[in-house]
Amino acid sequence: MGQNQAAHASSDDVSGEEEFDPIGTLTLIAIYFVILLLAWVYIYYIEFLGRDLVVVG
Amino acid sequence: MHIHAYEKLWLAASILLILLLIGSVTYGAVGPGVAMVSDSEPPIDAQALDEDDRFSEPRVEQVGDNEYVAYVVAYQFGFEPSPIVVPENSTVTFYVTSRDVIHGFEVAGTNANTMVVPGEVSKITVKTDDRQEYGLICNEYCGAGHHVMEGKVNVVSQAEFDERNSGGDDA
């Protein structure tokens, strides 16, 4: 998470167009994604399906 | 067109998420059999519930092998019958209607929850687990006594249920 875009600008000439590597943003989004997955599993499978009197019709 | 590697990653993750959501809902419908509150019941006359064979006498009835129906009337400010007594480990279908204004029918802390609209019959079928007493609350503001509008759904043992019903009407 310590890197920023400015530090990357010059060091990344191998892959031409991909000199822009917002690794911090990617990490942040990955964390959000994991939170989203865990929240969904918890809310649907544990909270919702785990409660009594599941509506079946 | 060039797509950044991170974009591809994000696209893949998004698609995975969508598949997971659809998969979960499908699993819920196929596995535990989760369903929606039915809107298939025909409308009834809310002013004439006392002439209706289901709601003139709100009650719980056995209709099949381990299958029960509960006819429930919500009113300002309560539910009938009170308490609603059903046996454990059975399938119970609630038919709920109102004789005055819009109410809610929420068995507290469970998934059994529906609106109750005068002139309409809300039908939900649930599976009961072990014996337990649940609170029953109205979750639609229905007037000055809304906050005191409550009932009970008591899931009792089969023996206790049979005893209650042979000993006379508990409604």
Ligand SMILES: [Cu+2]
């Ligand atoms: Cu109410």
